[in-house]
Amino acid sequence: MAYNDLMKDLSLLNTITLEDDSTAKVMRALIRLLSDPSGEVQNLAIECIGMLAQPSKIKSHHLEYLVEELAPHVFSKIEQARDIHALTLKAMILNLAPTATNNATSTVIKRMLPKFIDSLPTCAPDDAARIDVLDLIGEVLLRFGDAVPEMHKSCLKVMVDHLYSSRSARRKKAIIGIGHLASVINAQLYDELVTELLTELTKASTSQTSQTRTLVVALSTIARASGSKLSKHTPQVLPHLIRFLSANDKSESENDDLREASLQGLEVFLYRSPQEVAAFEKDVIEQFTRALSYDPNYEHGDEDEDEQMEGDEVDEDEDYSDDEGVTWKVRRAAAKAFEAMVSSHRESILFLSQTIGPIIIERFKEREETVRTEILSIYIALLNRIAILIPDLQKGIVSTDENFIVTDDIVVVDMVHNLMRMESPGKRASYHIILAHLLSSLKTSDTPSDDPIILMLAEYLVLETNRSCIIKLKEDTKPESHQFEIDWSTCVESLSLTNLALCMRFIGQTVNKSHISTQCLCTVLMQTTSQSWIVSESAQFALKIIAEESSRDQKKKDDPGAVERLIRRYSCHILNRVSLSCTSSTNYHMAPILFQSYLAYSRSF
Numbered sequence: 001m002a003y004n005d006l007m008k009d010l011s012l013l014n015t016i017t018l019e020d021d022s023t024a025k026v027m028r029a030l031i032r033l034l035s036d037p038s039g040e041v042q043n044l045a046i047e048c049i050g051m052l053a054q055p056s057k058i059k060s061h062h063l064e065y066l067v068e069e070l071a072p073h074v075f076s077k078i079e080q081a082r083d084i085h086a087l088t089l090k091a092m093i094l095n096l097a098p099t100a101t102n103n104a105t106s107t108v109i110k111r112m113l114p115k116f117i118d119s120l121p122t123c124a125p126d127d128a129a130r131i132d133v134l135d136l137i138g139e140v141l142l143r144f145g146d147a148v149p150e151m152h153k154s155c156l157k158v159m160v161d162h163l164y165s166s167r168s169a170r171r172k173k174a175i176i177g178i179g180h181l182a183s184v185i186n187a188q189l190y191d192e193l194v195t196e197l198l199t200e201l202t203k204a205s206t207s208q209t210s211q212t213r214t215l216v217v218a219l220s221t222i223a224r225a226s227g228s229k230l231s232k233h234t235p236q237v238l239p240h241l242i243r244f245l246s247a248n249d250k251s252e253s254e255n256d257d258l259r260e261a262s263l264q265g266l267e268v269f270l271y272r273s274p275q276e277v278a279a280f281e282k283d284v285i286e287q288f289t290r291a292l293s294y295d296p297n298y299e300h301g302d303e304d305e306d307e308q309m310e311g312d313e314v315d316e317d318e319d320y321s322d323d324e325g326v327t328w329k330v331r332r333a334a335a336k337a338f339e340a341m342v343s344s345h346r347e348s349i350l351f352l353s354q355t356i357g358p359i360i361i362e363r364f365k366e367r368e369e370t371v372r373t374e375i376l377s378i379y380i381a382l383l384n385r386i387a388i389l390i391p392d393l394q395k396g397i398v399s400t401d402e403n404f405i406v407t408d409d410i411v412v413v414d415m416v417h418n419l420m421r422m423e424s425p426g427k428r429a430s431y432h433i434i435l436a437h438l439l440s441s442l443k444t445s446d447t448p449s450d451d452p453i454i455l456m457l458a459e460y461l462v463l464e465t466n467r468s469c470i471i472k473l474k475e476d477t478k479p480e481s482h483q484f485e486i487d488w489s490t491c492v493e494s495l496s497l498t499n500l501a502l503c504m505r506f507i508g509q510t511v512n513k514s515h516i517s518t519q520c521l522c523t524v525l526m527q528t529t530s531q532s533w534i535v536s537e538s539a540q541f542a543l544k545i546i547a548e549e550s551s552r553d554q555k556k557k558d559d560p561g562a563v564e565r566l567i568r569r570y571s572c573h574i575l576n577r578v579s580l581s582c583t584s585s586t587n588y589h590m591a592p593i594l595f596q597s598y599l600a601y602s603r604s605f
Contacts, residue, residue: 020059020062023058023059023062024062024065026052027049027052027058027062027065027066027069030045030048030049030052031045031049031066031069031070033045034046034081034084034085034088035081035084042084045088046084046087046088046091047091049066049088049091049092050088050091050092050094050095051095052066053066053091053092053093053095053096054095054096054097055097055101055102059104060103060104060107060108063092063096063104063107063108064107064108064111066092067089067092067108067111067112067115068111070085070088070089070092071085071089071112071115071116071119073085074086074089074116074119074129074132074133074136075119075122075123075127075129075133076129079128082128082129082132083132086132086135086136089112089136090135090136090139093112093136093139093140093143094139094143096108096109096143096144098143099144099147105144105147106144106147106148109140109144109147109148110148110151112140113137113140113148113151113155114151116133116136116137116140117137117151117154117155117158119133120133120158126167130162130170131167131169131170131173134158134159134162134170134173134174134177135173137155137158137159137177138173138176138177138180141155141177141180141181141184142180145180145181145183145184146184149184149186152181152184152185152186152189153189155177155181156178156181156185156189156193158177159174159177159178159181160174160178160193160196161174162174163175163178163214163215163218164211164214168210171214174218175214175217175218175221176221178193178218178221178222179221179222179224179225180225181193182221182222182225182226182229183225183226190226190229193222194219194222194230194233197215197218197219197222198219198233198236198237198240200215201215201216201219201237201240202240204240209255209257209258210257212244212258213257213258213261216240216241216244216258216261216262216265217261217264217265219237219265220261220264220265220268220269223265223268223269223272223273224268224272227272228272228273230269230272230273231272231273231275231276234269234273234276234277235276235279237265237269238266238269238276238277238280238284239280241262241265241266242280242283242284242287244258244259244262245259245262245263245287245290245291246287246290256326256327256329256330257326259291259294259330259333260326260329260330260333263288263291263330263333263334263336263337264333264336264337266284266287266288266337266340267333267336267337267340270337270340270341270344270345271340271343271344274344274345277341277344278345278348281345281348284341285341285355285356288334288337288338288341288356289356289359291330291331291333291334292331292334292335292338292359292363292375293331293363294327294330294331294334295327295331296327297327298367328368328370328371331366331368331371332368332370332371332374335371335374335375335377335378336374338356338360338378339374339377339378339381341356342356342378342381342382342385343381343385346385349382349385349386350386352382353382353386356378356382357382360375360378360379360382361379363375364376373430376430376431376433376434377430379434380430380433380434380437383434383437383438384437425489425491425492428492429491429492429495432492432495432496432498432499433495435499436495436498436499436502439499439502439503440502458500458503458504458519458520459519461496461499461500461503461520461523462500462519462520462523490532490534490535491534493527493532493535493538494532494534494535494537494538495538497523497524497527497535497538497539497541497542498538498541498542498545500520500523500524500542501520501524501541501542501543501545501546502545503520504517504520504521504545504546504549505545505546505549518570518573518574518577519577520546521546521566521570521573521574522573522574522577522594524539524542524543524546525539525543525567525574525594525597525598525601526539526590526593526594526597527539527597528540528543528597528600529593529596529597529600543563543566544562544563546566547562547563547565547566548562563601564601567598567601567602568602571598571602574594574598575598577594578591578594578595578598581594
């Protein structure tokens with residue numbers, strides 16, 4: 001209880017002030033508690049020591065005393081003692097004040113860091129303490145790396161030495177530390193580091209998968225941490241990454257980790273050094289395309305063949321599974337790299353849309369959900385860039401001579417609509433974003449109001465939005481979520497409302513009060529009273545879109561009462577829908593919601 005009270009007081013600003021003698025007694029007691037057999041007591045002691053390291057809690061010489069007492073235990077042969085003291089030091093590092101505001105921090109860090117570096121050579125090569133020490137050095141460099149320039153060289157040597165360790169955990173910690181150093185070391189040390197890694201990468205081969213992958217990840221981490229600083233070395237790095245991706249070994253599946261790392265590296269370089277990557281654009285696209293379709297455990301055959309072999313596939317899947325390997329990770333990394341290329345190469349977006357656009361659409365058949373979501377993200381990014389460069393995208397989608405949609409984009413709309421019927425909420429959200437791009441690019445003046453695809457989409461969106469509303473009403477036994485919580489289903493519902501409004505822009509032209517347009521309006525109106533703020537805002541935005549389009553039809557611009565006028569015009573149809581819902585055995589839940597929403601807008605007339 002005493003330490004609970006101490007922790008509460010320490011958590012409040014300037015509520016407790018200890019004298020030197022009292023501080024020393026408290027610190028010694030807390031250090032003793034780190035060896036307590038109770039794990040709960042140990043956790044309390046760790047939290048209290050961490051809070052003591054906060055600004056204005058204790059003096060700098062007390063912090064130095066804590067470092068002197070805790071640091072030797074990090075190299076203990078007893079695993080539990082080593083872990084506890086390492087966690088305590090990490091808590092201190094996280095709570096220390098920035099060096100710019102507190103000079104005591106620099107003194108403590110300069111006392112702590114040499115202890116870690118100088119003690120590492122005394123550890124056995126297989127000593128588990130090395131992982132904890134590397135982790136602590138990385139934490140110090142992350143927060144205070146720029147405050148200890150005189151120790152950069154020694155820290156870098158420690159990290160690079162452990163980069164070639166036989167244990168993957170040490171290599172990971174070393175890579176993290178190198179990333180923290182890359183953003184603060186001087187140009188000379190930086191060039192020496194990159195040159196050494198490039199030299200080792202030149203000697204590496206695909207047969208040494210783990211070591212080669214470590215070098216690739218290290219260079220990617222450096223590029224991510226240092227930004228364009230690595231640009232002058234990028235032309236020397238990229239050929240190696242392309243070489244690893246294009247290698248054809250007998251043990252192809254064993255190199256999947258290396259392929260994934262190489263693709264992730266190319267993604268980083270595309271964001272950090274896009275101009276340098278442009279010289280290798282053809283080879284990079286070729287490798288991305290190959291990796292995006294890399295699925296050795298599965299062959300996409302004809303539909304007839306799939307139906308004939310449906311029974312056999314169940315037995316074959318027992319022999320191998322994509323979950324057993326990492327081939328899906330390779331495809332996911334390729335998709336993310338493609339998206340990086342689209343986002344970073346704005347000047348060649350038209351070339352990319354012609355080159356990789358068909359590839360992306362063809363890969364919509366991807367069977368792994370996480371990979372397919374990333375593929376959809378590429379297509380969305382491509383649409384975003386095209387919309388910025390070509391505001392009048394209508395010319396590329398609609399043939400005004402025949403007044404009929406003729407290109408593959410509406411084929412995509414049809415395909416997306418079919419996919420939305422069976423996919424998870426996360427993927428449906430991506431499909432809705434694609435639909436929004438395609439629908440917003442069409443002009444109402446050049447699109448027939450009775451277009452079957454538009455009508456089909458509108459009917460589906462009405463059913464989907466209404467179904468989600470009914471499900472929420474029936475799940476009254478579940479605890480009510482916070483109004484600001486957003487999940488995938490809520491996102492799908494809000495996106496459906498926006499797309500519904502975009503569809504109604506076309507339906508409302510000649511069939512102003514048709515069955516479908518009434519359904520659309522009632523669905524949007526009903527969601528304006530949703531408890532979810534994002535759904536209600538989306539519904540109000542959708543109403544505004546519909547009302548503004550209706551005002552344009554009547555040659556009125558900037559009409560502030562457009563929504564109320566729209567509701568008044570549809571008043572009879574809305575009340576009829578309320579009446580029908582009251583007598584329905586399935587949709588009776590909607591009647592009070594729709595009527596409440598109608599009343600909210602009808603008070604003005």
